[in-house]
């Protein structure tokens with residue numbers, strides 16, 4: 210049977226994480242139908258139709274879906290679920306919120322954050338902040354899965370699948386959107402898609418210093434900016450920059466950790482990066498145990514030099 | 521009780537002020553600072569003699585519920601744990617923080633989130649809470665499912681990843697940490713909210729409150745009483761260590777670092 214893949218988007222553009230989840234879906238096998246749900250999403254549906262391996266795009270374009278609240282989105286997905294034996298989505302904030310709802314309404318288990326498809330019903334997933342990897346097999350008739358996007362390559366945009374319009378069922382009206390404070394990263398690549406990530410920790414000491422020391426390096430490298438929980442909790446960086454077990458999971462070509470000690474919860478979010486650089490004053494900081502290049506130094510000296518030396 | 525609060529409240533002009541009953545599920549998990557080990561036969565994670573605590577997100581949920589009570593917005597905070605007998609310790613910690621009473625559903629089986637959500641639904645149907653605050657994920661299985669499943673099974677509103685909860689009459693305004701920043705939604709009560717790290721900083725229980733907690737009631741039930749199928753849907757085939765990274769080299773200067781990144785790693 211077929212696979213229903215929930216597309217991730219911000220109302221403006223299709224997220225790269227959808228392309229990565231598509232390649233996970235390809236490994237499972239079966240016709241892939243991508244569901245684009247939102248308000249005014251025809252452009253996004255058009256982009257999803259280009260994803261390699263996609264048989265068709267289902268577009269649910271309705272004002273009630275504009276903010277992708279979980280309750281109406283789950284009702285929509287349940288209305289479509291009968292035709293599918295696998296329902297899959299990248300593990301984004303939206304999907305993490307709606308997919309367990311869908312699973313519960315279908316009375317099936319969810320397998321969260323798969324990092325490998327072993328077979329159509331067997332998957333690998335990290336537990337304990339990535340300190341162990343479990344191989345699990347589902348016994349349910351339908352499989353509900355979220356995908357750790359960083360673990361899969363992005364499918365290419367070489368296709369032109371048909372776009373079919375689906376109706377949005379009535380909004381259960383349980384919750385309403387009030388406001389959003391988004392887009393702190395204008396002009397910078399998305400954290401989960403960036404080739405280079407420069408991250409700052411508690412050592413930065415203030416939002417001003419974070420901005421003065423980390424951002425110039427990120428700008429010159431065309432990098433996304435990340436942060437440790439300590440830096441976010443202290444207000445040096447916004448919440449959507451947090452990398453880690455309970456933040457974003459990244460696996461860029463280059464991850465530069467500045468003034469971050471390397472707690473297991475932080476490592477959980479970045480230890481699959483290709484090259485890790487650690488800049489830390491403390492030669493015994495655990496971050497050095499995973500770093501390809503370690504520099505024991507004061508970041509306030511190193512980072513300005515680093516930025517100056519870059520073209 | 522309700523009448524007293526309603527008349528003394530500023531917002532009674534908007535209708536009857538709701539004095540909530542809040543339910544908070546808590547899970548006993550490996551302490552966040554422990555580096556766990558996988559059993560050599562790949563049958564699971566070695567939990568023998570490992571320090572166990574309340575799941576940090578549940579601690580945040582308990583704290584939030586108690587703050588509502590202290591602010592006069594909740595009349596009772598009930599904590600519930602589904603797990604081995606030792607979960608009683610976890611419940612005692614929640615009682616020491618300030619919860620009023622506890623329910624323990626004892627089971628030696630490792631229940632999946634769907635089974636936990638079904639039992640919690642059973643508890644919600646007798647306790648009739650106005651708000652259920654669930655930790656966004658347990659730091660052992662990292663599933664991030666229970667709150668959402670519970671909300672779906674109850675047919676209630678949900679808001680995940682809360683960093684702020686405000687309650688007025690029959691509505692809750694929740695600020696959520698989402699991928700692009702923050703989103704605020706309004707829920708009709710009763711509702712399920714899952715807590716994120718920045719919702720609050722949980723208190724440490726004082727010695728007198730730890731003593732007092734010893735006398736607070738813990739009601740014990742079994743999963744069988746709920747008459748639901750809690751058998752596992754997933755088979756764990758094996759548990760392995762992740763691929764480990766080896767420490768690389770130390771560089772001595774910014775110049776050397778740049779040089780290595782350019783000519784050796786070729787990433788910039």
Ligand SMILES: Cc1cc2nc3c(=O)[nH]c(=O)nc-3n(C[C@H](O)[C@H](O)[C@H](O)COP(=O)(O)OP(=O)(O)OC[C@H]3O[C@@H](n4cnc5c(N)ncnc54)[C@H](O)[C@@H]3O)c2cc1C
Nearest residue numbers: 410411412437438439453454455456468469470490491508
């Ligand atoms: C349930 C739970 C979930 C969590 N989730 C996350 C998560 O998702 N992400 C996350 O990051 N953390 C998470 N944490 C927190 C984690 O345990 C650590 O507390 C946090 O990562 C520490 O942040 P840090 O490395 O910035 O701060 P610290 O551990 O305080 O490290 C600061 C480092 O800066 C170095 N330093 C100081 N001054 C300088 C200088 N001038 N130059 C160079 N180096 C300097 C110090 O040597 C030190 O190593 C979680 C914790 C819990 C309990």
